[in-house]
Amino acid sequence: MKEIPEIKLKTNPDTEEAKKAVGYQWNDEAGTRHKLGGKPDGLNIEDYPNCKDCGERMTFYAQIDSIGDKYDLADCCAIHVFVCFDCFTTESQLNQI
Incomplete structure (x- = not known):
C-alpha cells in the first residue's frame, strides 16, 4: 500500500447556478x-478496503465532500x-466524516 501526499482541492464554480449549489447554510x-x-x-x-x-x-x-444543501x-x-x-x-465508499 502506497501513501499519496495530501493535496487539498478547492471548489471553483464557473456559473451562477454552480455558485448557488456550493456550501451549506448551517x-x-x-x-x-x-x-x-x-x-x-x-x-x-483498518477501514480501508482490500x-x-x-x-x-x-x-x-481521493475524498470528495458533499457539495452543499441542494446536493447533500x-x-x-x-x-x-x-x-x-x-x-x-478501484473502490469507493460513502462515509460520514
Whole structure:
C-alpha cells in the first residue's frame, strides 16, 4: 500500500447556478473537505478496503465532500476513493466524516 501526499482541492464554480449549489447554510466546514491523497477524514487504516483482485490493502486516493444543501450526501458524508496500484482496481465508499 502506497501513501499519496495530501493535496487539498478547492471548489471553483464557473456559473451562477454552480455558485448557488456550493456550501451549506448551517455548516461552514462541510463542502470544503475535498482532497487527493493523505488520510481520509473519519476512517482508520483498518477501514480501508482490500483489493478484490489481489487481496492487498488498497491506497486511499481521493475524498470528495458533499457539495452543499441542494446536493447533500446523506447528512454531509463524503465519497472516499481507493485504488490498488498493482491491479488498478478501484473502490469507493460513502462515509460520514
